[in-house]
Amino acid sequence: MVKVRCLECDRELNVPDDAVDGEIVTCPDCGANYEVTHSDGKITLKPAESIGEDWGE
Amino acid sequence: MSNGSNGTSISIVFDRLRWEEKELLDKALKLGYNARLVDAKDLVFSTDGILKDTNTNTSSIYKPDGISLGDIVIQRCISHYRGLYITACLESLGIPTINRYSVAETCGNKLLCSLALAKHDVPTPSTYFAFSAEKAIDIANGLGYPIVFKPIVGSWGRLVIPVKDREMMESIVEMREEMPNPLSKIYYLQEYVRRPPRDIRAIVVGDRVVTAVYRYAAEGEWKTNIARGGKAEPCPISKELEDICLRAAAAVGGGVLGIDIMEDEARGLLVHEVNNTVEFRGAASVSSIDIAQEIVSYAMKVVRA
Numbered sequence: 001m002v003k004v005r006c007l008e009c010d011r012e013l014n015v016p017d018d019a020v021d022g023e024i025v026t027c028p029d030c031g032a033n034y035e036v037t038h039s040d041g042k043i044t045l046k047p048a049e050s051i052g053e054d055w056g057e
Numbered sequence: 058m059s060n061g062s063n064g065t066s067i068s069i070v071f072d073r074l075r076w077e078e079k080e081l082l083d084k085a086l087k088l089g090y091n092a093r094l095v096d097a098k099d100l101v102f103s104t105d106g107i108l109k110d111t112n113t114n115t116s117s118i119y120k121p122d123g124i125s126l127g128d129i130v131i132q133r134c135i136s137h138y139r140g141l142y143i144t145a146c147l148e149s150l151g152i153p154t155i156n157r158y159s160v161a162e163t164c165g166n167k168l169l170c171s172l173a174l175a176k177h178d179v180p181t182p183s184t185y186f187a188f189s190a191e192k193a194i195d196i197a198n199g200l201g202y203p204i205v206f207k208p209i210v211g212s213w214g215r216l217v218i219p220v221k222d223r224e225m226m227e228s229i230v231e232m233r234e235e236m237p238n239p240l241s242k243i244y245y246l247q248e249y250v251r252r253p254p255r256d257i258r259a260i261v262v263g264d265r266v267v268t269a270v271y272r273y274a275a276e277g278e279w280k281t282n283i284a285r286g287g288k289a290e291p292c293p294i295s296k297e298l299e300d301i302c303l304r305a306a307a308a309v310g311g312g313v314l315g316i317d318i319m320e321d322e323a324r325g326l327l328v329h330e331v332n333n334t335v336e337f338r339g340a341a342s343v344s345s346i347d348i349a350q351e352i353v354s355y356a357m358k359v360v361r362a
């Protein structure tokens with residue numbers, strides 16, 4: 001597990017070591033969604049897009 | 058490169074990574090193909106081709122020869138419009154894409170989908186379309202309640218509403234008229250189908266119904282969508298079910314599709330829609346068929362065709 005802080009509420013989030021780019025991590029405290037990205041071999045989080053009207057199957 | 062692959066490469070284009078996309082990648086790699094996930098949000102196209110694909114984590118500019126996404130793309134965007142227009146770009150570059158643009162366009166829009174089903178004589182609930190607030194209310198009052206209102210673009214049962222009476226219909230229309238999205242003012246009203254508290258989701262891959270599940274509505278829910286907590290259970294594929302699924306798939310142009318079917322108490326099976334980027338985690342959890350593997354194998358058949 002890699003520990004990263006929530007950009008909204010600063011809670012410590014656990015990201016699996018094998019998480020791939022684009023995978024979603026949700027903060028259990030504030031509900032913020034993040035996309036996992038790798039830069040320089042390190043896992044970082046970027047805010048995920050919020051749900052759109054045209055989302056779905 | 059292992060046998061079967063012949064160096065064939067496949068891209069799975071996504072915008073929000075779900076279990077399904079990882080499963081598709083996994084099965085494509087296991088089958089020996091050159092496979093990768095490509096974030097749609099990193100893609101840039103031009104009239105000269107694919108300009109840049111930052112998914113490789115480099116800023117290299119590809120030659121606009123359209124080969125960087127490989128031999129075939131499985132388009133899996135969660136955003137309908139993003140997926141649709143990426144498919145348009147890919148097709149114009151000559152890259153085979155699953156599903157094709159015309160299929161994505163039809164399935165992503167409930168009005169077009171209902172028209173396609175009706176045109177091809179696939180049994181479907183009676184559905185009405187109106188293009189003004191006034192006519193929408195007239196239709197509902199004329200047909201009587203309950204009646205089902207649906208946004209023409211959208212999924213997971215969001216804003217699908219069993220409308221109970223005139224008052225509720227008027228509130229919905231008033232709300233839709235206030236919305237900035239022009240599609241909010243295209244009204245789609247469907248007869249309320251008397252059905253058991255479940256529907257059927259079948260997955261068609263090419264010319265085969267690979268699996269079918271019943272989706273039971275969650276406690277206290279009317280809608281049966283898995284995304285709303287609905288539960289999947291295996292559903293036997295009868296001749297009748299297989300037949301209606303293949304006809305529905307053909308009606309929208311074929312490919313990898315999720316067919317949604319209701320069991321009307323009087324008329325039997327009715328197809329209410331066909332989905333373009335089918336979610337199959339729920340179905341996979343109760344099915345012995347490897348759905349992702351079926352999809353990848355189909356993609357390879359399309360490449361060779």
Ligand SMILES: Nc1ncnc2c1ncn2[C@@H]1O[C@H](COP(=O)(O)OP(=O)(O)OP(=O)(O)O)[C@@H](O)[C@H]1O
Pocket residue numbers: 056057182205207211212213214215217247248249250251252255256279280281282317329330332
């Ligand atoms: N005409 C109808 N009569 C009765 N129940 C209906 C009707 N239309 C839809 N439903 C119920 O509501 C659910 C959602 O409707 P529908 O599938 O049209 O919406 P959706 O947002 O496109 O969902 P999906 O994720 O399946 O694409 C259906 O699965 C079904 O259980």
Ligand SMILES: [Mg+2]
Pocket residue numbers: 056057211212213330331332
């Ligand atoms: Mg749908």
Ligand SMILES: [Zn+2]
Pocket residue numbers: 006007008009010011027028029030031032
């Ligand atoms: Zn948080």
